[in-house]
Each structure stands twice: as structure tokens, then as C-alpha cells.
Amino acid sequence: GCSKGSCVIWDFETKGLAREFHDKDYSASITSVSWSKYGHRLLASATDKSLTLWDVLSGEKISRITLEKTPLHASLQPSCPTPSICLACPLSSAPLLVDLDTGSTRFLPVSVSENSNPSAHNPRNKFADGTPPFTPTAAIFDKHGDLIYVGNSKGEILIVDSKSIQVHAVIPIPGGAVVKDIVLSRDGRYLLTNSNDRVIRVYKNILPVKGSGEEIRNISSNSNDYESHYDKLKVNGASCLILSCELSDFITKTQWKTPCFSGNGQWIVGASANKGEHRLQIWDQAGPLVKILDGPKEAVIDLAWHPAEPTIATVSVTGLVYIWAKEHVENWSAFAPDFEELEENEEYVEREDEFDLNPREEEAEEVSIDEDADIDIETFEKNAMFSDVEDSVDEIVFLPAIPSPDVPDEQPVKCLESSSKLEDSSHSGSPSSMAAVQDGQAIPMASSPMEVNYSAAEDPAELPISKRVRRLSMKGLESLQFEKDKTPATKSKSNGKPAKSSALDDEATEDEEVNIET
Known part of the structure; x- marks a missing residue:
């Protein structure tokens, strides 16, 4: 997303421009972009309080609606190939579900107290117990869109049913610090939170990846022997998420920004929130620090990890996108004839007929090849790195380039005029x-x-x-x-013969x- 209101898709292999989406009537800065599960649609939120849905293949605008508050983040529901429901997190309002077709909205609960209805929403942006207005709230869908994880300013994680908008579980965060970010791994088995206490916490998801909504409803219906509803929700939360580890920098006490998981979920990266510092830290899922990446003296706005490769893309405050990749070291070691690496020199004894040509063997190999078999060039080989590869039949694997018309140039006309002048001048005698x-x-x-x-x-x-x-x-x-x-011309001879001249x-x-x- 760009500051001029356009969304640009870059080809990661060719580093070229693949698509650009821009509404000529609007030029507000983009605050977030979100792909649909299968890549057919792209959602963009902007500072003019708008949400715009684009068709990736055709480049056409599907719908556009305007909210009451500026959305900082928006994501599409991952349950269908062409979703029309999105989750928006405004700047000064509770998260809400938005129907992009009809424009209807439903606010999500952001807090649960002992004496309040957990599903009630206060329109004045205050908690039901009278505490001050809350800060921007983070929220995210689970892998299949059945549940929504909401992190509030009280230091709690709420698990909300996306259909009934009912809170089924509450997980208190140690320290009770404000939750700034909440991220789910690609396989849906891990969840992390970024809090104001400078700690990134990683939770393991106990709920099944598929059918999580039905499972949490069963857990909620079976637990009724508690004094208060809030205690019941905390017990339900203990059956949903388990704290795995805490990540922080104990020396510099750095505030973190836009943390995320790697494509396989085994690594976690976080960016420093300090101004004028482009620093990334990578941890193992178990907790130890693995790598520190230092870049230019530019603050980080956002980052993303490649879903299949060890590659990270970061966006700086100057608008530049930096690509971080693994440094490949050339290996000049010795290899055996079967391309097995050798640690030391070994004597190789070749067979007597190892390099002899045997016509009979070559004929047998040629016969075994079926030359009439049809070659399939349309089926795309699925990537085993993707956790949802079993249901990714309709995802976009190729984005064809659309040729743009050439801008008319006046230079050829001038060349024709000059050439005609040259031709006219050549026709006239010199x-x-x-x-x-x-x-x-x-x-x-x-x-x-x-x-x-x-x-x-x-x-x-x-x-x-x-x-x-x-x-x-x-x-x-x-x-x-x-x-x-010569001297004056000589006269002709008397005999009448002509002179030499x-x-x-x-x-x-x-x-x-x-x-x-x-």
C-alpha cells in the first residue's frame, strides 16, 4: 500500500511490477492490505476511513465502503475463496465485522466483567465497568475463520465466535499490559501477542485447527459449576491456549513492532520500535535468540516473512522495501562421482566396464521410454511447505502480465517532417x-x-x-x-592537319x- 492511495503487487522473482490498483477518485494513504485465502481478492484500508476490495486478476474494484473511524488494520475472512466479510480494527473504536456487499457492521466485545453481559458493546468506547476509553484493539481470525482472537488494553485475550459474536473464553496475560499486536501462525497452531511491557508472548493453540468453533462451544456448554461468568471464561481459556515462551531484550528493553511467524512457524521475528533504528531480531520458537539484523538508520513500519523461503521484507519510514535473505556461501569441497561430499581424499577404483559404451543397454533404455505419453504442462505441483495445501486447488499460482498502452510520442512526427524536407531539398538542384x-x-x-x-x-x-x-x-x-x-596555343601546320589541342x-x-x- 502506498501513500498516494494505490496498491502495488511486485513479482518477487523478476522484481518487476505485476499489478497496480488505484481508484482515481481517491488518493488517501493506505494503512493495511490483506490477501484472500486463495489470492483472488485484495482488501485495502485507507486513512479516509474506507475499505476497498479489488479483484486481483482483472484489476477491477469490487466494492468500497466508508466506516465511521479510520481502520488501522483489516483482514478478510479465510473461510471461502471469494470472501465478502472482513475484520476491521479502527483507531478509536472496537473491532468490527464488516459485510463488504451490504455495508452492515457488527461490533465485537472487547472486555468481560463479572457483572456485565460479555457480548454487549458500549458505543462510547468505554468498558462496562467504567474504566477509561480503550486504546486501539488488535484482533485476528483463526485459520478457518470460525473464531476471532481479540487482545484488549486490560491485558486479556478474548476468544469470540465469529457467527454469534459471543465470548467463549478469556486468557489473562501476565502483567496485564496493553496488547498491541496479535498474530497467528500459518498452520494455526501458535499465536503470539506483543504487549506494552516489551515482551512478545507465544501461545500454543490446543483447539483443533478444523472445527474449532464447534469444539469451543462444547467446552463452554460443559462448564457451568462456577460462581461467576468471568471465572468460567478463564477456565475455558485454559483449555484453549497455553503460554509457551516469552521473548524480550533484557538489556536494551526494546519496544517491539509488527512481530510475525516464519512460513513454517518455527521462527519468530520482531522489529525494534525505536525511531531511526532498522533492527530485526529472530528467535527460535522455543525462545533463544538466533540472529540480529541491522539495517539503515530508518524506522520500520511493517514487515512480512516469505511463506516458503527464509526471506523477510521490511518497509522503512522512507517508503523503501528491504529484502533480507540468507547469505549463500559457495562450497568448494570435493565430491565423489555420485555427488556425495567428501571430507578427505579417497581412492576410487572404477569398474572395468564403467565407462564403456554398451549399445544393448542404450537400446533397452530407449525402449523403456514411452514417447507417446501425454505430458501435463497445466497441473501445478503443490508446495509441501504450505499447511493448507490440501484445499488450495483454486489459489492463484500465476499472475499474467497486462501490457500497458504506449504513450504517444511527438518525436516520430518531427522526424517525418525533417525527412520530407530533406527529400524536397534533394529534389531541387544543388x-x-x-x-x-x-x-x-x-x-x-x-x-x-x-x-x-x-x-x-x-x-x-x-x-x-x-x-x-x-x-x-x-x-x-x-x-x-x-x-x-603552356605558352599561347601553336598554330596549325601549313599542310592543313589539325594541331594537338x-x-x-x-x-x-x-x-x-x-x-x-x-
């Missing part, structure tokens, strides 16, 4: 060339297209009215110059050429 002929200087044959065309004509009547100009050959010019350098003139006359002047 004064300099005619002057050279009159002065007795030699010029190349067929110095203009007109000379070539007219010399090729057989009928003199077809030629325009012209003036014949006699042009001497090189030999004649040399003889003429030689005669001029006349003979030279006759020889020059034989080499004369006709030059046509227009």
Missing part, C-alpha cells in the same frame, strides 16, 4: 554542385536521385524541360589544364557526359 560543374570541377556520378531517374529514362519526351550541361571527364580535365599552363578536344568529346539541370 547550387553548389552546378557551380562546381561550371568551374570545371569533378563531382560524383548520380549526385542526386533525380539524376539517376532521368538517366535511366529512354524517352527524352518524358523528361522535364532541362538545360544540357557538358561535363568533361577526368582525362579531359587534365589535358585542358595542361594546355592552359584539337586532337585532345576530340578525345575529351568522346568521354563527355550529359548533366541535366532542373
Whole structure:
């Protein structure tokens, strides 16, 4: 998402622009983008309080609605290929479910007290027990969209049914710090929270990945022997999430920003929230720190981990996107003929016929190949790294490029005008060339297209009215110059024979050429 209101999709392999979505009527900055589960749709939230849904293949806008508050984050429901329900987290309001087709909204509960209805929403953005207004609340769908995990400013995780909007469980966070971010791993088995106490907490999801909504309803219906409803919800929460580990920097006490899981869920990355610092820390899922990545002196706005490769993309405050990848070290070790790496030199004894050509074996191999078999070039090989590969039949695996029309350029018109002028000038006789002929200087044959065309004509009547100009050959010019350098021309002999000069003139006359002047 860009500050000018457009959404850009980059091809990660070619590093080229694949798609750009932009509404000409709106230019507000984009606050978040969200892909649908199968990649057919893209949701964008903007600072003008709008939510826009785009069709990725066609590039057309499907719908656009405007909320009452500015949404900081929005995500599509992952339950269907073409979702129309999204979860929006506004700046100063409770999270809400939005129907992009009808524009209807439903607010989610953000807190549960002992003497209040857990599903009630206070329109004044206050808790039911009278505490001050809450800060922006984080919320996210589970893997299949049956449940919604909500993190509030009281340091609690609420598990809400996405259909009935009812709270089924509450998980108190140690310390009770405000929850800023809540993220689910791709396989849906782990969940992390980022709190104001500078600690990232990782929880293991005990609920089944499929059918989690039905399972939590069964847990909620079986637990009725408790004094208060809040105690019941806390007991239900203990059957849903278990705290796995806590991640923090005990030395610098850094506030974290936009943490997320790796594609396989085994690594966790968090960015420093300090201004002027582009630092990432990577932890193992068990808790130990693995790597620290330092970049330019630019604050991090957002980051994302590649779903299948050890690659991270970060966005800086200057608008640049940085790609972090594993540094590949070339291996110059020795390898055996079967490409097995050798730690030390070994003596290899080859067979007597190892490198001999056996025509019979080659014929047998050729016969075993079925040349008439049809080759499938349309079926896409599924990636085993994706946890939802079993139901990813209709996902987008290729985004065809759409050629953009060329911008008309005025330069070709100018070139045509200049070429026409050159042609006109070439058709008109060159004064300099005619002057050279009159002065007795030699010029190349067929110095203009007109000379070539007219010399090729057989009928003199077809030629325009012209003036014949006699042009001497090189030999004649040399003889003429030689005669001029001599003393005054000698008189002819008494016997009536012509002089040498006349003979030279006759020889020059034989080499004369006709030059046509227009």
C-alpha cells in the first residue's frame, strides 16, 4: 500500500511490477492490505476511513465502503475463496465485522466483567465497568475463520465466535499490559501477542485447527459449576491456549513492532520500535535468540516473512522495501562421482566396464521410454511447505502480465517532417554542385536521385524541360589544364592537319557526359 492511495503487487522473482490498483477518485494513504485465502481478492484500508476490495486478476474494484473511524488494520475472512466479510480494527473504536456487499457492521466485545453481559458493546468506547476509553484493539481470525482472537488494553485475550459474536473464553496475560499486536501462525497452531511491557508472548493453540468453533462451544456448554461468568471464561481459556515462551531484550528493553511467524512457524521475528533504528531480531520458537539484523538508520513500519523461503521484507519510514535473505556461501569441497561430499581424499577404483559404451543397454533404455505419453504442462505441483495445501486447488499460482498502452510520442512526427524536407531539398538542384560543374570541377556520378531517374529514362519526351550541361571527364580535365599552363596555343601546320589541342578536344568529346539541370 502506498501513500498516494494505490496498491502495488511486485513479482518477487523478476522484481518487476505485476499489478497496480488505484481508484482515481481517491488518493488517501493506505494503512493495511490483506490477501484472500486463495489470492483472488485484495482488501485495502485507507486513512479516509474506507475499505476497498479489488479483484486481483482483472484489476477491477469490487466494492468500497466508508466506516465511521479510520481502520488501522483489516483482514478478510479465510473461510471461502471469494470472501465478502472482513475484520476491521479502527483507531478509536472496537473491532468490527464488516459485510463488504451490504455495508452492515457488527461490533465485537472487547472486555468481560463479572457483572456485565460479555457480548454487549458500549458505543462510547468505554468498558462496562467504567474504566477509561480503550486504546486501539488488535484482533485476528483463526485459520478457518470460525473464531476471532481479540487482545484488549486490560491485558486479556478474548476468544469470540465469529457467527454469534459471543465470548467463549478469556486468557489473562501476565502483567496485564496493553496488547498491541496479535498474530497467528500459518498452520494455526501458535499465536503470539506483543504487549506494552516489551515482551512478545507465544501461545500454543490446543483447539483443533478444523472445527474449532464447534469444539469451543462444547467446552463452554460443559462448564457451568462456577460462581461467576468471568471465572468460567478463564477456565475455558485454559483449555484453549497455553503460554509457551516469552521473548524480550533484557538489556536494551526494546519496544517491539509488527512481530510475525516464519512460513513454517518455527521462527519468530520482531522489529525494534525505536525511531531511526532498522533492527530485526529472530528467535527460535522455543525462545533463544538466533540472529540480529541491522539495517539503515530508518524506522520500520511493517514487515512480512516469505511463506516458503527464509526471506523477510521490511518497509522503512522512507517508503523503501528491504529484502533480507540468507547469505549463500559457495562450497568448494570435493565430491565423489555420485555427488556425495567428501571430507578427505579417497581412492576410487572404477569398474572395468564403467565407462564403456554398451549399445544393448542404450537400446533397452530407449525402449523403456514411452514417447507417446501425454505430458501435463497445466497441473501445478503443490508446495509441501504450505499447511493448507490440501484445499488450495483454486489459489492463484500465476499472475499474467497486462501490457500497458504506449504513450504517444511527438518525436516520430518531427522526424517525418525533417525527412520530407530533406527529400524536397534533394529534389531541387544543388547550387553548389552546378557551380562546381561550371568551374570545371569533378563531382560524383548520380549526385542526386533525380539524376539517376532521368538517366535511366529512354524517352527524352518524358523528361522535364532541362538545360544540357557538358561535363568533361577526368582525362579531359587534365589535358585542358595542361594546355592552359603552356605558352599561347601553336598554330596549325601549313599542310592543313589539325594541331594537338584539337586532337585532345576530340578525345575529351568522346568521354563527355550529359548533366541535366532542373
